[in-house]
Amino acid sequence: METENGTRWLSDEEQRAWRIHLDVSRLLTYQLERDLQPFGLTMNDYEILVNLSESEGHRMRMSDLAAATLQSKSRLSHQITRMENAGLVRRENCESDRRGLYAVLTEDGWETMRKVAPHHVESVRKHFIDLLSPEALEAVHDSLTPIADHLRAQRGRV
Amino acid sequence: METENGTRWLSDEEQRAWRIHLDVSRLLTYQLERDLQPFGLTMNDYEILVNLSESEGHRMRMSDLAAATLQSKSRLSHQITRMENAGLVRRENCESDRRGLYAVLTEDGWETMRKVAPHHVESVRKHFIDLLSPEALEAVHDSLTPIADHLRAQRGRV
DNA sequence: CTGTAGAAGTTGAATTTCGAACCAATGGAT
DNA sequence: ATCCATTGGTTCGAAATTCAACTTCTACAG
Numbered sequence: 214m215e216t217e218n219g220t221r222w223l224s225d226e227e228q229r230a231w232r233i234h235l236d237v238s239r240l241l242t243y244q245l246e247r248d249l250q251p252f253g254l255t256m257n258d259y260e261i262l263v264n265l266s267e268s269e270g271h272r273m274r275m276s277d278l279a280a281a282t283l284q285s286k287s288r289l290s291h292q293i294t295r296m297e298n299a300g301l302v303r304r305e306n307c308e309s310d311r312r313g314l315y316a317v318l319t320e321d322g323w324e325t326m327r328k329v330a331p332h333h334v335e336s337v338r339k340h341f342i343d344l345l346s347p348e349a350l351e352a353v354h355d356s357l358t359p360i361a362d363h364l365r366a367q368r369g370r371v
Numbered sequence: 372m373e374t375e376n377g378t379r380w381l382s383d384e385e386q387r388a389w390r391i392h393l394d395v396s397r398l399l400t401y402q403l404e405r406d407l408q409p410f411g412l413t414m415n416d417y418e419i420l421v422n423l424s425e426s427e428g429h430r431m432r433m434s435d436l437a438a439a440t441l442q443s444k445s446r447l448s449h450q451i452t453r454m455e456n457a458g459l460v461r462r463e464n465c466e467s468d469r470r471g472l473y474a475v476l477t478e479d480g481w482e483t484m485r486k487v488a489p490h491h492v493e494s495v496r497k498h499f500i501d502l503l504s505p506e507a508l509e510a511v512h513d514s515l516t517p518i519a520d521h522l523r524a525q526r527g528r529v
Numbered sequence: 530c531t532g533t534a535g536a537a538g539t540t541g542a543a544t545t546t547c548g549a550a551c552c553a554a555t556g557g558a559t
Numbered sequence: 560a561t562c563c564a565t566t567g568g569t570t571c572g573a574a575a576t577t578c579a580a581c582t583t584c585t586a587c588a589g
């Protein structure tokens with residue numbers, strides 16, 4: 214599986230596994246995005262709502278939120294501005310650290326979350342979870358976990 | 372695992388598997404994108420180069436290319452324009468169907484491909500393939516395949 | 530033939546994302 | 560106390576993406 218210049222090319226199995234992972238991840242976000250559209254939300258919006266909903270006080274520091282959702286600060290900042298305009302969240306400043314800001318779920322944001330969540334879960338089931346046997350589910354989880362760890366470690370590195 | 376309103380919420384295992392898949396797919400594209408940056412290419416660029424390289428005559432119809440790379444026609448059109456400006460591909464029209472266009476790899480595009488491919492493969496290995504045991508690789512492939520099929524079937528549906 | 534629905538691609542404007550530069554506040558060193 | 564390197568966040572301009580409108584051509588029904 215190695216050639217003159219020393220490159221370890223992918224075997225057929227490796228190729229296939231890699232391709233399928235790539236395709237699924239793209240097709241899946243495409244589909245979930247689509248299922249969310251009728252509610253006027255994007256996956257990004259939704260994920261932020263989830264994170265805030267699960268946090269106490271329905272609030273999170275901007276940087277924590279950025280880290281949790283794997284977005285750049287810049288991108289999150291824009292994102293929150295849009296959601297603020299849509300009335301889903303508001304910014305509140307943080308008195309313990311005067312540089313800091315909280316993104317806080319509004320009543321409207323909370324309501325939206327409660328309304329949309331069941332549909333989104335249904336969507337995730339239909340297009341992913343329910344297509345996996347319990348064993349497959351476990352296999353996927355166990356296989357992917359070390360990769361996630363590895364990638365998170367790389368994340369900040371130069 | 373079901374609640375009053377009939378929603379089948381995700382179990383903890385399901386949650387975890389789902390989250391990890393999502394995270395891996397994001398972290399991975401982020402990382403691969405990064406590894407490609409020194410060569411002045413994006414994953415999109417690269418994927419188009421691959422597709423063209425593997426096609427006979429180093430050419431593909433725009434719509435086939437769009438389908439193969441899961442992009443919209445519009446997006447592909449812009450993408451090819453950029454790559455054309457970068458000298459990696461050129462458009463050629465198709466005499467069998469006068470609406471049609473081929474995207475064709477230029478000599479430069481081909482050279483770039485040959486130069487970059489080993490690094491990209493190395494990157495895919497380092498951040499994905501080599502972190503999976505052969506069994507895990509097979510499990511991932513087998514688990515994800517039906518999902519990909521399902522999603523491709525949904526794809527065009529209204 | 531002719532008309533017309535649909536396919537192939539492009540275009541342009543609006544939106545989103547990225548990256549770098551920026552400002553303000555913090556927490557240690559000295 | 561005073562630097563000053565870092566952290567938290569925003570902003571700006573450039574690049575990428577989306578969405579709808581548009582043109583040209585094909586295919587095929589009548």
